[in-house]
Amino acid sequence: MTTTQLSPTPRTTVTRGRSRAVLDRDALLAVLAEGLVAHLGLATPGGHPLVLPSAYAVDPSGPDAGGTLYVHGSVAAGWVRGAADATVCVTVTLLDGLVAGRSAFHHSMNYRSAVVIGTARVVDEAAEKERALGLIVDHMIPGRSATLRAHTRKELAATAVIAVPLEEASLKIRGGGPVDEPDDVEAGVWGGHVPLRLVAGDPVPDADAVTSGGPVPPDVVARARAL
Amino acid sequence: MTTTQLSPTPRTTVTRGRSRAVLDRDALLAVLAEGLVAHLGLATPGGHPLVLPSAYAVDPSGPDAGGTLYVHGSVAAGWVRGAADATVCVTVTLLDGLVAGRSAFHHSMNYRSAVVIGTARVVDEAAEKERALGLIVDHMIPGRSATLRAHTRKELAATAVIAVPLEEASLKIRGGGPVDEPDDVEAGVWGGHVPLRLVAGDPVPDADAVTSGGPVPPDVVARARAL
Known part of the structure; x- marks a missing residue:
């Protein structure tokens, strides 16, 4: 039960469950390596938040200090236009289990969740764009991009790639069984967890x-x- | 490959992949019933989006027209104070597979993703709050809340429940194999998908x-x- 905070700023400082903090970039990268879907949070022009699932990949030696996270989308998607140069939040959550506490209050889930906040940069340079798209394919199926033909110009033009620096990030991890009230344990109520x-x-x-x-x-x- | 849009408004109108639309509330409720983790999107006081994983539950006959979605959190969590009466986005994504296209461009994922946007209401009334918390436990482990002691006053006071109307929502579904370029199919490149x-x-x-x-x-x- 830990939380990583990398260069914690007020907006990535975990205000609950500080005992779940891990100050470890490798742990953050491991969660991002294992996840398949990111949830990308954007502020729409109307000012409300929008959360969309997205494929993603990480280049630990990307152009940003700390590495670069990439997401992609159609250039025709409204959110892509809105994301350019805006602050976005990219969250990757791995669900590890259901925690059956001895009271409703102590029910929980086991998970590892990485939250990255940063300014979205639209990747224009062709070499970085193609490398990022290859990384996204290889994140899904390692080794696959090398077996495929190159992108056509039309495909590249139809695809927007957004880069987010891996600088401001936090990682929250919960594992194991419930943390219950002593009275409920003494009363002999069953408690445990279901791994997923x-x-x-x-x-x-x-x-x-x-x-x-x-x-x-x-x-x-x-x-x-x-x- | 379909998308549901329930009472579509500009902010829940899917601008990409209209072919993936399903105009069916039952399909939306089925995805929300199967999912375990929601990704809750909020605008922070600093104006940037924040996306946090959360347990949730749906009351199809809740107080809102179309039903009510509930999430909960500690009253001490910063996001809870920020969410009150603000517009939030709750996204539940089920990952169904990896789609190995015959080109990088046609790689994709199979998924079912429900996006709900609405004004967050902090639930103050004790009966609704206890019912919502019971639904959240039973969403994780059906039938469990009836086996547990009642919440104590202290536990209820420490827990914030947020209700979001199930009025403005969209559902996007992708299934099956890749949709590839005819040239790549003719070239004999392998294409398929991996169910998850x-x-x-x-x-x-x-x-x-x-x-x-x-x-x-x-x-x-x-x-x-x-x-």
Whole structure:
């Protein structure tokens, strides 16, 4: 039960559960490496928050001090236009379990959650954009981007890549069983937790891939086996 | 590949992937019923967005037209004070698979994502607050709240419950394999997808629960088996 805070500022300072703090960049990078979906928070022109799921990737040696987190989207998406040069929040949460406390109050979840706040930079430079898109593909299926043709100019033009510096971030981790009231423990109420994890089924080839695409590529097999 | 939009307004109108729209409240409620973690988006006093993971529950017959979504937090948490009467966004995403396209551009994920936007109401009335907290426990482990003692006054005072009307919402769903360029299909590149799902391990009793708590309760066993 810990929380990482990297260069904590008032906006990434965890105000609850300080006992859950881990001041460790490697732990942050490990959570970002394991997650598959980020939840991207933006302020819309109307001023209200909008939270959208997104694929993402991290370049630990990206152009920002501390590394760079990348998300992408269609240049036609409204949120992409709104994100440029705005402050965004990118949250990646891994759900590790359900915590069945001995009272409703002490029910909880086990999780690891990374929160990154930063100014969104639209990536214009072609080399950085292509590298970021390759990282996003390889984040989903490690090794896959090297097996694919290059992006066409049209595809690159249709895709917006947003970079967020990995400078201002916090990590909150909860693990194990419930922390209950002594009276409830003494009363013999059952308490414990249910571990949860994401698993992959067998890869499903497209109909065309079955007839002409050959066997499932080793990168896809390895990805499914690793989950 | 569909998107639900319930009473679509400009801020919940999906501007990309209209083909993924489902105009169906039951589909929205099904995604909210299956999800375990919501990502709550708030605008902080500094004006930047903040996205936090949270337990939640839905009361389809709650006080709001269309039903009510509840999240909870410590009254000491900064975000709780900021959320009162503000517009918030609650997003629940179920990750169903990785889509290995025949080009980087057509890589994607299969998912079901519900986005609810509304004015956060702090629940003050004791009966609604206790019912909401019971729903949040039962959303994690169906049937569990009936087996637990009532909240103490101190516990209720320490817990803030936030209600968001289920009026303005959208649902985006992607399923199946990649949608690739005909040239890439003809070239015989492999394409397909990897199904993903969340599974539970065996319930883990606390040390005290093993000695004095009796067997794992049937509600906890059923929850683990259902995942």
